[in-house]
Amino acid sequence: MSGTVKSFTAVLTGNPNCGKTTLFNALTGLRGKVGNYAGVTVERKEGAMLGAGPDHPIQLLDLPGTYSLSPQSLDEQIARDVLFQKLVDVPVPDVVILVVDASNLQRNLYYATQVIELGHPAILALNMMDVARTNGHEIDVEALSKALGIPVVPMVASSGEGLETLKRLIRDRAIQSRQPQLEEAPRPAIRSFLELPERFGAEAKGLIERFEQTLPDRKRLAAAEAILVLSDDKLLGANLNQYPASIRDAVTQARARLESAGVDWRSAAIEARYARVFAIQQHVTTETVTPGETFSDRLDRVLTHKFWGLALFVTIMALMFQTIFTVASIPMDAIEAGVEWLASQVGNWIGPGDLQDLLANGVIKGVGAVLVFLPQICLLFLFISLLEDTGYMARAAFLMDRFMSKVGLHGKSFIPMLSSFACAIPGIMATRTIETPKDRLVTILVAPLISCSARLPVYTILIAACIPDRRWLGVLGLPGITLLAMYLLGIVGALGMAWVFKKTLLRGDAPLLILELPPYKRPMLRVVLRHMWDRSSLFVRRAGTVILGINILLWFLATYPRSSERADDYERQRLQAAESAFTHLNSPAEFANQISRIRAQFSKADAPTNASPERALFEKLLALDLEESGSQLRESFAGRLGQWIEPSIRPLGFDWKIGIGIVASFAAREVFVSTMSVVYNIGSVDDSNDGAASLASVLQQERREDGSKVYTTLTGLTLMVFYVFALQCVSTIAVTRRETNSWKWPLLQWVYMTGLAWILAFAFYQSGRLLGFS
Amino acid sequence: MNDSQTLASLKPGTRGVVTEIRIPVEQRARLLEMGLLVGTIIELVRFAPMGDPVEIRVRGYNLSLRKHEAELVMVRQS
């Protein structure tokens, strides 16, 4: 053997909300790392146990919460696969820490006994002892340990009670596993908690033998696996290749025999286990007070009340999004300014040229485009973690389920959809709380139809340019109504498409809503903050790389081909302008010097603004710059693309200049505004009001060849309808790719949204024309 | 037995013993695993503000189901 120390792996497993993550954080001292299991987006939390000693590290793995070994969601499937040693990138567990909620013993023991039957060395962490005590359950720990055949540690993970004992047991186990074993020590017999009814038991026995013979390398798991396979009708169907035909046939025949004997093979094992678990629970618990209303029950009377529950829900959501909008905007502005500053600094470090432009506009602004979302994402995850850890998230789903069920979704899809008003990226990431893969996919697919904050600048500019500012009754204005209409259109679109997807592509038996409403808990701030940080930084790392790549590509399309003729031509015009301003100079080199001096002097914030010949020259220079970048953009690949797609957008009433805007804002909608200002030579317009106003007035004056207005009310509305539906956001595509782990879904999302955008814009424009608008 | 009624027809705050589960066999496995079996005592806690879903209490914890499913669980009031 080589000298490497085999690291010791302990996995934490248990029902959702039993305190696994809290315990994991206590054991690792919040130093765990969060990643993903290979190929899926299930969170993988790993870390080294504190106090294990440097020579013999103990690796901890926090498995996703699960109710049983017959998985219903991706999370549960991962937990099962780890315990069955089916994942190649996860080490075989050396010890399993079963986290059990002492205040909810029966259902927690249902899962715990299933895992014990797998025969891994196991320790039971009997968590939430404080809650159990308050609720009047006294638990005989000795008796429980005896009934289960494994050590039991009573604990309160959130306060650290029992933590040292648990650590000691884990360390002992690790030391034991390092002892040189001369002979293969006989493993203790695996305990079974099932007293199966006669017929079912006989069939199970035959099947176990079959498993032992057919899969000798998994012999130890045979008993547990055979009964799971026999009882779970999804297991055989889903993984046809997983089991050899002889086993599949044996299972099918056994089921047929049981059915003809009138035995329900689906429920026999579950009933037998609950009977046993009930007996154990009765045996080990003494009720010290008669069960009355707990604090959590009283809180629920208000929070799920017919009137107050809804009122508080609306208030909480409003506060949450108000905070995300307002509080996040401060660091967002700072990040934007920082990115601008950095991009301008690049000019000082590297001489002008393509490399500078690539770094400044491609790389730095590309990274900036990702980072700028970070404050919103952090805040959203902060709220989501808070809602989850307190237990309110389940109530939100409970309150909203009726509403969401109208389009075939769960209550759990509500929060992701709501988050998408701020930004589809955190919205899509929030879908992780949805267990059913199909519902999660539907929610991901439709979330970007909700009008996000990046559409706001586009709506603003088009409304200013195209919608007459008419008001009724003082307050009700046409611009405001238009804006509201666009938001409503997005909502209707999202719900409608959800319904369509649920009816077609992602149909499937409507999963039952089986939603646990866990007792309210006081969250631990450190854990919540940590959770927020883990999720946010994972987003930056993964989505960031894709966004960066696409930004570089777009930069390339908008920059090339470069024409040296044009550059020379504009340089000549600049020199001519300088020549006519400074008649006493005569060499081109001197003109060039004057040009740089004037540029430097007037670009300063405190530059004089009164009219002067130098000022006039400066303005002339700026106008030439704009003309040059406009002409350069029109002839770039992006510009050619805009002209190339013109035939396809002419039926919508758009010309090739709008085409450039659409192409350039492929990566991010808000880019439409700055692109249009480059196309129309009005200088780089930011989202500030003056910039938008000047762009709007230029747009209003824009004429077609026949002299009619380009930006009529109808064109403006059509363009807005297009932006409501089109998926003009690389970040969304990247995050969908990441969350679904395939290019198929982002592609479908892009295609259906773009198609929808075109069809609806077409229908809108053409019916507008038929009705006599132009 | 004729004195069975659906879970959804219980009044909030009342209890019953499950006598029959009429949810299709392919769909009910998870419900059984959550501890809702024939013979289990359940209490109807409340209906959501819009009347659906329902919240029940089973084996010492709270669970929420759609009314549609609650109408397929038969109970005998106790």
Ligand SMILES: Nc1nc2c(ncn2[C@@H]2O[C@H](COP(=O)(O)OP(=O)(O)O)[C@@H](O)[C@H]2O)c(=O)[nH]1
């Ligand atoms: N009162 C009490 N609360 C706890 C205990 N352990 C965890 N919690 C809280 O229970 C909630 C859920 O815990 P978490 O670790 O996220 O559960 P998980 O879903 O199993 O990972 C959090 O708000 C914790 O702060 C405990 O022993 N006692």
Ligand SMILES: [Mg+2]
């Ligand atoms: Mg957890």
